[in-house]
Amino acid sequence: MNKSVFDPRTKLAVILCASFTMMIPVGWEEECLFVTCLFLLFVWSGFWKKGLALYLLFLFLTWTDQRLFTQGDHLWVFILDFFSVGYRRLLPTIMAAVFAVSGTRNSEWMAALQKIHIPNVLLVPLAVLFRFFPTLIQDFKRIRQAMRFRGIGMNGASLFLHPIQSLEYLLIPLLMSAEKTATELSATALVRGLATDTRHTTVYDQKLQWRDAFVLLVLCGFLLGGVWLT
Template identity: 50%
Template sequence: MEKVYVTFDPRSKLCTILFASLLLMFPIPFQAEILFVTLMYILFILNGSLKKGTIFYGIFWLLVLGDHLMFPFIDHSIVAFFDFLFVGNRRMLPTIMAAAFAMNRTKISEWIAALKKCHVPFGLIIPLTVLFRFFPILLQDFRSIRNAMKYRGIAISTVDLFIHPLQTMEYIIVPILMSAENTSLDLSSAALVRGLANPKAHTSVYEIRFNVQDYILIGSLILCGIVGRLM
């Protein structure tokens, strides 16, 4: 049975990323931070990613617990360092959650169509298109290299990669760097061949428009901002 989930317009997801970035740049009350992270957890559930949302939400509360346990002993330098890591990662987590939510169940073609509808210059759309498609291919190349290494009995475990850094550089970093240039050139050529640089109006098979859930999402973000300012 196919899972039923709520879809959101890429532009409303982009608003979520921008709002999370503002939360990272400006100090906000802890209650407002909890409110936004809870909202992101609900969005993950609605978007059909309960497991991913639960992992992020659990990490957030583990970071909160770590900060709560270490704060009374903040006078010690080592404890202060680890408490700084807990707080810093907790502050960055909402932005990571927003980015993961934005990329979840949203195809690259939908992002391109949304950026075009926002009248983003083609000089920016083409690099972003190449960037969006570059990292999945890079990850696929890394997996292929790791499978080949394991098949040959080289660095079978992840720990071996750190124990033998020179070997890791020889068998992983060097091949990836060699293929990265060719991959970027191929993706740039493919983007130009498909007419992304054509200044005329483009058509898309994806219907990009705001629905009820998108207005509710943007309204919830505005409400979170207002509540954060009042706290």
């Protein structure tokens, strides 16, 4: 199965719709229906394992909220219920973001943003941002590997138990690497001509297919329904 079956512009619309539903008050039924549709998009794209994990997390948070609501008026109940509802409200946007980055290359995203005429003042920072975090994660892994070679073992607990060592061995090298990475990526974006006003060419032939039109139609239905219900 081709795991990149949706146009990046459609994925961007999914993120915007998920963000919109987070800002407006929607009922539990509408929220559950929207998350179910997001899960079906994961299945349709071939990333059903990611979708299933996030969908089960949503069901767990929903179940937790329903159980805590009937446990009385204790302070700990209010605190746990607050975090449960908060994370559940954020989860559709997180699911949409994970769906958007799954199976879509950075170059495809840049081609899609150029096609919808995103200004260069936004395009160049986005080009740097799309490549910054994956590169930073690789640098973090290399730093951890270099620490193991030198006999410096730091797990998740020791990062908090020994903050001075964490700062010296991990955070400072990571910040220096991040500064160098950001500078190099910015130079790369400028060398590729992303800041020019001329038309850019791309090897990706991006066209909206029937599946994209179907998803956009469903999103419009959710948006209109959410506005009407509020």
